[in-house]
Amino acid sequence: MPELPEIANRTQEIKTSLIGKRIVSINILQPKCLNLDTESFQKKLSGAAIQEASYKGKWIFIETSQGWLLLNMGMGGELILTDPDHLPEKHRLVFYFSDQTCLAVNFWWFGYAHFVEIGQLEMHEMSARLGPNVLDLSHEEFYRLISNRKGTLKSYLLNQGNVAGIGNAYIHDILFFAKLHPMRSIPSLSIEEISNLYVGIQKGLRMSLEKGGAFYELNLYGKKGGFLMEDHIIAYREEQPCPNCGTPIQKIKTGSNSSFICPNCQPLSE
DNA sequence: TATCTTGTTAATCG
DNA sequence: ACGATTAACAAGAT
Numbered sequence: 194m195p196e197l198p199e200i201a202n203r204t205q206e207i208k209t210s211l212i213g214k215r216i217v218s219i220n221i222l223q224p225k226c227l228n229l230d231t232e233s234f235q236k237k238l239s240g241a242a243i244q245e246a247s248y249k250g251k252w253i254f255i256e257t258s259q260g261w262l263l264l265n266m267g268m269g270g271e272l273i274l275t276d277p278d279h280l281p282e283k284h285r286l287v288f289y290f291s292d293q294t295c296l297a298v299n300f301w302w303f304g305y306a307h308f309v310e311i312g313q314l315e316m317h318e319m320s321a322r323l324g325p326n327v328l329d330l331s332h333e334e335f336y337r338l339i340s341n342r343k344g345t346l347k348s349y350l351l352n353q354g355n356v357a358g359i360g361n362a363y364i365h366d367i368l369f370f371a372k373l374h375p376m377r378s379i380p381s382l383s384i385e386e387i388s389n390l391y392v393g394i395q396k397g398l399r400m401s402l403e404k405g406g407a408f409y410e411l412n413l414y415g416k417k418g419g420f421l422m423e424d425h426i427i428a429y430r431e432e433q434p435c436p437n438c439g440t441p442i443q444k445i446k447t448g449s450n451s452s453f454i455c456p457n458c459q460p461l462s463e
Numbered sequence: 464t465a466t467c468t469t470g471t472t473a474a475t476c477g
Numbered sequence: 478a479c480g481a482t483t484a485a486c487a488a489g490a491t
Contacts, residue, residue: 195469195470266470267471268471269470301469301489302486303487305471319471360470361469361470449482
């Protein structure tokens with residue numbers, strides 16, 4: 194699951210290893226993930242030199258001499274830097290570079306590879322409406338953003354238009370750190386609870402960020418991330434004792450997805 | 464076979 | 478009007 198820790202690491206790897214390369218051709222096996230028709234997409238990016246990379250939330254922005262290549266890995270996938278003789282079995286797009294290397298892109302389910310003209314980035318709605326990178330916020334900025342908002346905590350944090358980068362995997366531990374129930378209403382949060390939430394977000398995301406992302410995602414060089422299943426505090430640990438109080442961890446339905454909580458440490462009562 | 468899963472948008476309901 | 482909920486997109490594991 195690419196959330197901020199994985200995306201931030203992939204972006205760094207792209208900066209390290211792809212800047213300076215020139216795209217000579219693109220093989221597109223899944224046209225549906227593009228925002229242009231296959232031919233236009235190929236035409237726009239063929240010959241483009243990769244100049245810079247950055248990210249916002251779950252989107253990777255690759256700046257080329259001919260425009261932007263925007264990638265969203267959806268619910269998971271790989272970006273593998275290799276050569277044409279060693280393509281991974283599964284791939285949906287391949288960018289071939291002039292130095293005989295290539296970047297294979299795979300999406301497990303869905304993902305997007307979009308082209309945006311230079312200077313037109315704000316016209317790309319899916320990325321333009323993203324909120325600020327959640328790890329870039331100061332304590333005060335986060336407080337200003339979340340106070341006066343309505344709705345439930347979990348849906349607020351997962352809505353990328355509010356804050357960008359949190360997904361449904363790391364959020365379990367984030368809320369546990371903050372001792373907050375996912376269905377808490379935002380107006381009911383005290384200043385102290387928002388403060389705990391800020392700290393929980395930093396803690397939950399940075400642990401994985403520093404380990405190169407989750408183990409089930411590969412980096413550009415085909416290597417697994419260092420954040421292991423055991424590194425999750427309560428996520429995916431249904432029935433196991435809460436490390437804090439020993440109460441069995443529960444898996445509960447929260448809207449259309451699931452949440453792992455300690456019912457004792459994260460009560461819904463306000 | 465039926466159900467679940469990490470993301471995002473759009474449609475619909477209340 | 479706004480938030481909550483669902484379906485859809487489509488693929489793999491269990």
